[in-house]
Amino acid sequence: AQSVTQLGSHVSVSEGALVLLRCNYSSSVPPYLFWYVQYPNQGLQLLLKYTSAATLVKGINGFEAEFKKSETSFHLTKPSAHMSDAAEYFCAVSSNDYKLSFGAGTTVTVRA
């Protein structure tokens, strides 16, 4: 069985500052890892995915994540936060069982 732990339920950053959202996974088989973003009253939008092709994955809106097998981590970063980045972010893992297991989510607030 696979699972995901997101460290920090809330993160507050200043506009222009680095955004770092932490995700650690547990999986008995090589995982597929994803980051999704959810804006209020909307569904989930895929930011990026890791499928073993490259350890550094670039996604939409300037986000990227690095897969570190030794640390079982898949942290999400963005060099410079924008007000439009305020949302809830979910890390998810899949292990060839046709389902995603999500973390509890991290709410990002961006201060002007």
Added chain:
Amino acid sequence: KAGVTQTPRYLIKTRGQQVTLSCSPISGHRSVSWYQQTPGQGLQFLFEYFSETQRNKGNFPGRFSGRQFSNSRSEMNVSTLELGDSALYLCASSLAGAGVVEQYFGPGTRLTVT
């Protein structure tokens, strides 16, 4: 290409009633998954269908059921509604199921049980 559509968007039901939610996947996608999102439990997997076959099911009571039609559209049904069933129900579609191929989510159906 149109995204995943879910109907209705909002629903209010009374305890004990039943409800049916509908999901139309992206054209060409054969896999449809359902998730329940609540403030307390977060995002939880309900079930996944591919070519009308359920391939995986989450840990939910039998009151929760689903099906997929030959055109890949899917419905989920909740019978004998309980207050705790109030949630955002999200549908996701993909070419082949969660994993290598990414899933695309619809806007959800907000169910309120009173």
